[in-house]
Amino acid sequence: MTIAENLFENLRMELRRGCLTLAVLAQLRQEHYGYTLRKALADRSLEIDESTLYPLLRRLEVQGLLTSEWREEDKRNKRFYHLSRDGEQIFGQLLEEWQAINASINSIL
Amino acid sequence: MDLLDRYLQAVKKHLPWHRQDDIIAELRANLEAQFEDKETGLGRPLTTGEAEDWLRQIGPPRQVAARYKLQQYLIGPVLFPTYWFVLRTAVFWVMIAYSVGVAVQVAVRTPSWAALLEGVLRVPEVLLTTAASVTLIFAVIEYIATRYPGRWPALATSSVDWTPSALPPAEKDSAQGEKPRSRAHAVAAVIMIFLCLVWLLLLPHHPYVLLGPGAAYLSASPFQGAPVWIQVYWCVVALTLFQIIWRCIALYHGRWQRQRTAERMVIAALGLIPLWLMLSIGDHAYITLKDPALDQLRYGGALDSINKSIHLSLLLLFAINVLQLLWGIGRRSLDCYRKRAAAMQ
Numbered sequence: 132m133t134i135a136e137n138l139f140e141n142l143r144m145e146l147r148r149g150c151l152t153l154a155v156l157a158q159l160r161q162e163h164y165g166y167t168l169r170k171a172l173a174d175r176s177l178e179i180d181e182s183t184l185y186p187l188l189r190r191l192e193v194q195g196l197l198t199s200e201w202r203e204e205d206k207r208n209k210r211f212y213h214l215s216r217d218g219e220q221i222f223g224q225l226l227e228e229w230q231a232i233n234a235s236i237n238s239i240l
Numbered sequence: 241m242d243l244l245d246r247y248l249q250a251v252k253k254h255l256p257w258h259r260q261d262d263i264i265a266e267l268r269a270n271l272e273a274q275f276e277d278k279e280t281g282l283g284r285p286l287t288t289g290e291a292e293d294w295l296r297q298i299g300p301p302r303q304v305a306a307r308y309k310l311q312q313y314l315i316g317p318v319l320f321p322t323y324w325f326v327l328r329t330a331v332f333w334v335m336i337a338y339s340v341g342v343a344v345q346v347a348v349r350t351p352s353w354a355a356l357l358e359g360v361l362r363v364p365e366v367l368l369t370t371a372a373s374v375t376l377i378f379a380v381i382e383y384i385a386t387r388y389p390g391r392w393p394a395l396a397t398s399s400v401d402w403t404p405s406a407l408p409p410a411e412k413d414s415a416q417g418e419k420p421r422s423r424a425h426a427v428a429a430v431i432m433i434f435l436c437l438v439w440l441l442l443l444p445h446h447p448y449v450l451l452g453p454g455a456a457y458l459s460a461s462p463f464q465g466a467p468v469w470i471q472v473y474w475c476v477v478a479l480t481l482f483q484i485i486w487r488c489i490a491l492y493h494g495r496w497q498r499q500r501t502a503e504r505m506v507i508a509a510l511g512l513i514p515l516w517l518m519l520s521i522g523d524h525a526y527i528t529l530k531d532p533a534l535d536q537l538r539y540g541g542a543l544d545s546i547n548k549s550i551h552l553s554l555l556l557l558f559a560i561n562v563l564q565l566l567w568g569i570g571r572r573s574l575d576c577y578r579k580r581a582a583a584m585q
Contacts, residue, residue: 164269164270164273165266165269165270166269166270166271166273166274166277167273169270169274170277180298180299181270181271181274181298181299181304182298182299182303182304182307183307185266185267185270185307185308186307186308189263189308190310193310207269207272207273208265208269209266209269209270209273210265210266210269
């Protein structure tokens with residue numbers, strides 16, 4: 132990987148990090164377990180690595196933005212996540228922020 | 241599925257023990273669902289090679305497990321600026337304290353190049369120990385702050401407490417015709433003064449460093465220095481030490497860009513003390529005979545001439561220093577007067 136490619140990759144990761152959190156919070160207004168959440172995001176062209184998504188869900192839960200429960204589905208125990216009440220509030224604020232940034236960048240461009 | 245079991249087992253080994261089972265159960269459910277999906281899509285079981293490729297794509301077990309850890313760094317971005325500042329400050333002051341300690345130790349014990357070399361060779365050890373201790377303290381703070389964020393509110397708000405008016409005054413530009421010094425220049429000056437101090441401390445037991453081969457003639461000659469030289473010597477050592485401390489404090493406070501008039505005046509004033517000590521000696525006996533009864537007749541005349549010459553030189557030096565000091569005070573007073581006058585307009 133060249134220096135320019137490496138730089139682009141680092142900046143891309145930095146840009147994606149916040150956006151992925153927002154996308155996950157948005158998608159979890161409906162209940163999902165890890166794999167179906169990943170598929171749902173991928174269906175909307177937002178691919179996330181397993182090693183990024185699953186730990187992210189844990190962190191968001193520790194931060195109180197998500198709630199989770201173990202439940203059996205298709206003869207297999209799965210952990211289902213859903214946006215918590217605090218999560219809904221913060222998601223609303225983040226969405227406003229993201230829209231404002233998006234509008235600003237669009238106006239600059 | 242044997243490969244998946246082995247993979248999950250490897251991940252588990254790198255997870256915090258109290259969360260291992262929960263995380264692995266969730267990861268297993270997700271990966272098995274994904275695995276089955278892949279097989280359904282292909283309409284056949286995955287080959288070992290395909291399963292390996294898939295797991296390789298997910299990532300090495302240690303890396304996957306690391307993502308689940310709350311803290312993935314030793315010192316985080318909030319604490320890092322404070323850590324970096326403390327580290328630099330600690331290393332700087334420890335080096336100063338260590339250097340002075342070594343210099344004093346070398347001077348108090350029998351001074352030798354070997355003792356000095358030993359002190360210099362221990363510098364990396366001192367630096368590494370200091371850096372490691374500071375890093376360890378901050379790593380512990382980071383660890384606690386990550387796990388108990390509510391108990392360390394000051395860390396997040398410490399940068400908010402500063403006030404712009406508390407900043408040091410702006411350094412003057414080169415309007416007065418004096419080029420500002422770089423930090424490297426100022427540090428080099430401190431190192432040079434420090435080397436001077438080491439040289440001074442070696443002097444009593446190694447006159448060779450001052451006189452070269454002439455030191456041998458000194459011990460064989462019938463002359464010796466008067467006791468006042470010892471007082472003068474320690475005055476000069478103290479003055480050099482004072483200069484090092486002054487410069488270090490200036491460096492610490494970021495005032496290295498120009499040598500202050502105050503510093504020049506204080507050094508010039510203190511420099512008068514050893515000169516005054518020398519001039520106040522009775523009958524100007526700076527050099528005496530080791531055995532006056534034996535050598536007075538032979539060297540008495542020459543000794544008088546040498547002592548008179550030294551006295552005259554010291555008198556001249558004292559006068560020059562006093563004039564320089566007065567000149568400095570005059571310039572300083574004039575500057576103050578001009579500033580006050582400008583402020584009143």
